[in-house]
Amino acid sequence: MFNNQQLFIFTDWFAPGHRAGGPITSCVNLAYAMRDHFSVSVVTSDRDLGAKQSYPSVTTDTWHSFDRGIRVRYCKPGISRVKQVCKILDDAADATVFLNSMFSPSFTLLPLWLLSQDINQNRVVLATRGMLKPSALKNKRWKKVPFLRLMQRWQFLKELAFHATDEKEREDIFRVFGKESRVAIVPNCTPKPQTLKKPVSKDPGTLKVISVSRIHPIKNTLFLIDAIADVRQSIVLDLYGPIEDSAYWSVCQRRIHTLPSHVQVNYRGELASCDVRSHIERYHLFGLATKGENFGHAIYESLSTGTPVLISDQTPWRDLEQQRAGWDLPLDTTQSFTEALETVAQFVQSEYDEWSVGAHTLAKHFCGSQDTTELYKELFSKAA
Numbered sequence: 001m002f003n004n005q006q007l008f009i010f011t012d013w014f015a016p017g018h019r020a021g022g023p024i025t026s027c028v029n030l031a032y033a034m035r036d037h038f039s040v041s042v043v044t045s046d047r048d049l050g051a052k053q054s055y056p057s058v059t060t061d062t063w064h065s066f067d068r069g070i071r072v073r074y075c076k077p078g079i080s081r082v083k084q085v086c087k088i089l090d091d092a093a094d095a096t097v098f099l100n101s102m103f104s105p106s107f108t109l110l111p112l113w114l115l116s117q118d119i120n121q122n123r124v125v126l127a128t129r130g131m132l133k134p135s136a137l138k139n140k141r142w143k144k145v146p147f148l149r150l151m152q153r154w155q156f157l158k159e160l161a162f163h164a165t166d167e168k169e170r171e172d173i174f175r176v177f178g179k180e181s182r183v184a185i186v187p188n189c190t191p192k193p194q195t196l197k198k199p200v201s202k203d204p205g206t207l208k209v210i211s212v213s214r215i216h217p218i219k220n221t222l223f224l225i226d227a228i229a230d231v232r233q234s235i236v237l238d239l240y241g242p243i244e245d246s247a248y249w250s251v252c253q254r255r256i257h258t259l260p261s262h263v264q265v266n267y268r269g270e271l272a273s274c275d276v277r278s279h280i281e282r283y284h285l286f287g288l289a290t291k292g293e294n295f296g297h298a299i300y301e302s303l304s305t306g307t308p309v310l311i312s313d314q315t316p317w318r319d320l321e322q323q324r325a326g327w328d329l330p331l332d333t334t335q336s337f338t339e340a341l342e343t344v345a346q347f348v349q350s351e352y353d354e355w356s357v358g359a360h361t362l363a364k365h366f367c368g369s370q371d372t373t374e375l376y377k378e379l380f381s382k383a384a
Contacts, residue, residue, distance in 0.1 A: 006095035007038035007380055008088070010107040012049075014042050014072060016057060018273045019049035019242040021214060022297040023129060025273055027100055029189035033373050035069030038096070038380065042066070043088055043107065046074040050242065081106055089114050089122075096123045096380045098163075102131035103144060116156035125184075125379060127163040130294025132172040135314070139218060148176060157181070163379065165295055166316050186375040188295045192367050193304035196360045200307075202284060202352035207235045207345035209310075210283040212276055212298040213290070215243040215252070215267075220289040220312070220331070222252050227289070227337035229259055233345035237265045237287065240279065281305040284352065285344050289331060290314055303363040306356040310340050324358030 011027045013020040031040050041063070046054040054060055058074045061084065066072040073088070075081040089097070089111060097115060099108045108126070115124050130136060137144055151157060162183045164170040170183045200208075209228070213219040221239065228237050243249045256265045271279060276298060280286060286302035286309045293299070293315040302309050303317075309326035311317060320326040327340045347355070 005038050006092060007034055007040050007098060008092050008095050009040065009042045009098045009100060010085075010104075010111050011042065011044050011100035012104050012107055014044040014074075015066075015273070016055055017045075017048040019051070019214070019270065021212075021241070022293075022295060023100065025297040026129075026188050026295070028273075029191065030098075030376065031070050032067070033189045034376060034380070035067070037373075037377050040070045041088075041092075042070065042072040043085065044072065044074060045106070046076050050244065075106070077106075082110065085110050086114060092122065094122070096125065098380065099124070099126045100129065102126070102128045103147065109147070112156070112160075116154070123161065123380070124159070125161045125163050128169060128173060130169060130172075130292060132169070132176050133292045133294075134172075135218065135292040152177060161379070168316070169294065184375075184379050186379055187372055188297070189372050189376070190297075190300055190367055191304075193360060193363045196306045196357065197281065199349075199353050199356040200282060200284060202347055202349050204346050204348050205233050207231075207233060207285065207341065208283045209235065209237045209285045209287045209341070210240065210280055210302075210307075211237065211287045212240045212271060212280065212301075213288055214241050215239070215249045216245045217248050218291045220291050222248070222255060223289040223331065223334060224287050224337070225252055225255050225259075225265055227334040228263055228265065228341060229255070230334070230338045231263060231341045231345065233342060234262045235264070235341065235345060237263075238283070239265065239267045240269065240271045242270050243267075276301050277305055280307050283307060284347075285310055285341075286326075288312070289337065291331065300363060300366070303359045303366075306360040308344070308355045308359045310337065310344075320362070323362050324355050325362040326355070326359060 013024050015028050017024050034040050046060040060074045060076050063071050063073050075084050099111060101108045115122055162173050162181055164173060164183050164185050165188055170185055173181055173183050215221055228235055280302050286307050288311045290312050291314055296315045299309055299317055311328050312331050313328045318328050320328045329336045
């Protein structure tokens with residue numbers, strides 16, 4: 001049943017963008033989950049992360065229908081974007097406003113300042129998206145700390161509702177803004193896993209690993225390469241994702257050139273969000289030695305395909321080995337990662353099939369554990 005109550009989502013990137021990864025997936029999933037309960041309007045950039053040109057397939061600076069119940073406005077940068085955001089919020093009286101980032105100048109800071117002038121008309125929800133993790137705050141700290149200090153003194157903060165996806169993120173919000181902050185914990189919207197296909201063929205002594213993420217120090221690509229370097233079995237690691245830090249990628253390339261002949265690491269370019277699943281299911285294992293993830297949509301995608309994961313312990317996905325779904329390991333040394341890779345490399349088909357089922361089962365249990373649609377409806381309700 002369609003509801004005329006309005007929900008405005010402000011976000012740096014939205015489909016057809018893909019380079020920002022998880023935040024785009026989260027927003028698209030949220031828009032689809034809410035469209036039967038709210039009139040959904042998305043206000044976003046006209047280009048993908050790091051791109052210099054607008055999306056060729058969209059019309060900028062005007063509303064257009066994205067899908068049933070969802071409209072999107074792709075805003076060009078500059079003063080015209082500022083004017084558009086001002087006009088949109090001026091016309092959005094009584095709407096719920098969801099800010100899908102912590103530090104976006106155009107789609108968080110500007111809307112927050114404008115909304116602070118008249119908080120009684122709007123319910124405002126701010127998603128921190130893991131950006132208050134200590135590891136995340138170390139990146140560009142010189143820009144983030146002054147804003148946080150300003151916000152801590154802001155009276156408007158008392159009227160703001162924070163969105164966290166788990167207990168750890170709520171603790172990060174409390175640590176930065178105080179225990180009196182209003183925080184709602186609602187997990188990310190995720191599509192239900194499809195029926196498990198026949199697992200990929202697995203012979204002992206060989207291993208194919210995929211990693212889908214930005215090439216950036218926080219994703220710890222070099223650590224994963226170092227871990228694979230010490231594997232004694234025949235192993236291939238294929239890297240997918242945008243090269244966000246070219247200097248860091250140069251360091252990775254130099255390490256790749258030193259690898260033994262039985263270890264191959266290939267950069268395969270970028271993947272559109274709609275292609276991630278079909279690529280992951282061709283591999284035996286998903287690898288991501290990340291220094292911090294708010295959720296990890298690619299991790300969930302992998303589990304939902306029945307592909308076990310090898311990840312750090314800096315994500316919400318924990319106790320994976322006990323569930324025969326993968327490994328979540330500390331980053332103090334590469335040895336434990338190497339040992340896990342050796343273990344999977346030596347799997348025969350029946351052993352691998354067991355872990356494939358475990359990965360898929362975990363995804364099903366996660367998706368069915370809570371009705372996130374109802375939780376988001378409550379979060380965005382004017383009566384909440």
